[in-house]
Amino acid sequence: MTTFIFGHKSPDTDAIASAIAYAYLKKRLGEDIEAGRLGEINSETAYALDYFKKKKPQLIHDLQKDTPVILMDHNERQQSIDGLENFRIKEIIDHHKIANVETKEPIYFRTEPVGCTATIVYQLYKENGIEVPEQEAGMMLSAIISDTLLFQSPTTVEKDRKAAKELAAAAGVEIKTYGISLLKAGTDWSATKDDDLVRTDMKDFDMKGWKVRIAQVNTAGVASVLNRREALFAKMEEAVQREAVDLYVLMITDVLQADSILLAAGAGKAKAGEAFGKKLQDGAVELPGVISRKKQVVPALQQII
């Protein structure tokens, strides 16, 4: 039975690139495996795929019961395929906090506190003595640049930098030049509908019974996104009602300044300010120096909720 590898819902570049690169590695090791995805790719990922001439992985739906699956770049049930309990989790490769996974048997579970899952996948190439092809190297490099915002994010560790350097050499690109063009490709949201914008790289978390939703939009043009704030709030409030969300946070992250503004909706929205010792103003709060959902926003919300 073919194993399917996929990243989280609302996939970002790491979710797609790590699935592609790990599928290649597994095939080289003789396994029957396919890369997939759980949603539409974003413009940044499209840029990377186009640059390195890779096809996007197939959209996954209607997997057969008991299909073996490998979860990339997530371990939280809510971020994974619907009906996860119907499939057989074979492996998990991730760099997020450990949430609510439970398995019936021992599996290969590997998380590390690094800036990007692709950094771990690259490590797995090394451990298995498999050379990284140019295209897969380019995709993994793109993932690292994307997740660390060109090494500006506080989640970045030395291993990410080292992996990026080696992958850039294998892919034949100059990190900074390619990186800025990649990040810019991901930051033009003018063609994206309000409804899609508030669901960008969206993840749901269970915090003490609260359904907390956090989406993140990276941009080089914060003002043009903020101009649409009333429409964005309206879409967030719609989702809060429709999907019983207790707190909906949209991080608008300035990739050049390395700052974020949070927009908050839902009955618990005040917590989005309190988590950082601030008060919401018109539903928003400015957070200088905050760019990481995982390392800065999620822990702060967990502390306060």
Next chain:
Amino acid sequence: MTTFIFGHKSPDTDAIASAIAYAYLKKRLGEDIEAGRLGEINSETAYALDYFKKKKPQLIHDLQKDTPVILMDHNERQQSIDGLENFRIKEIIDHHKIANVETKEPIYFRTEPVGCTATIVYQLYKENGIEVPEQEAGMMLSAIISDTLLFQSPTTVEKDRKAAKELAAAAGVEIKTYGISLLKAGTDWSATKDDDLVRTDMKDFDMKGWKVRIAQVNTAGVASVLNRREALFAKMEEAVQREAVDLYVLMITDVLQADSILLAAGAGKAKAGEAFGKKLQDGAVELPGVISRKKQVVPALQQII
């Protein structure tokens, strides 16, 4: 702040040896770290420590709040230090199914479906380019022999065999000769009190709200253990009452024949037979070919409960 590494409660040889060996590796990598244990060592582990001239790790109690800890050979909360939520989990290295771990931040989490945690620790020496000293090699070899019952257990994989071979060379012992003497040292229970015997390598599991307790006694002399069955049942029933256990299973495993007899107590004891399509007779069931709690007994019970 010093980090403490420890295996599960009611430690077996793997829980002790992997903590010792990983502490050495971490020290070599420059970290401030101490190995510990959460309970008394058994006679098999004592034999290995004596043979390879290692001191037993310190008994851990009263750790300071927020002490960083590394969990070895377990990830299930109930098997870990009391008040785990008061400490900071830095890493988990294990080869069991994923239970109910939750962390606030990303950590280094590594489980693999191998026969022994020491096999993973040995891999980590390799990945970090650190040579294994003779004593640590001997301890890790002992753990692999113990967990796989000299490679007879169905949990054994090629990686365990390969690691054992290389570790035996580093430790300067012949696997089979040393292995049989190690297993025999662990199977003389005549000096062990009934109360301690029913708590040998004991682990608690949460199965759909049931508190399921499974202890395992490896022996080369099944008859001498079974002679004490009435006294053992009495101690198990006492624990069932005192500690609100729903199902208490004692696996008596014949290390030479590779079979087990289960003794069962508690309101749910019938399940111990049903899980294998059998009926309990006088509270016991014979299971030819069953020797692995993790791969055979736990999944069967989870299926039926």
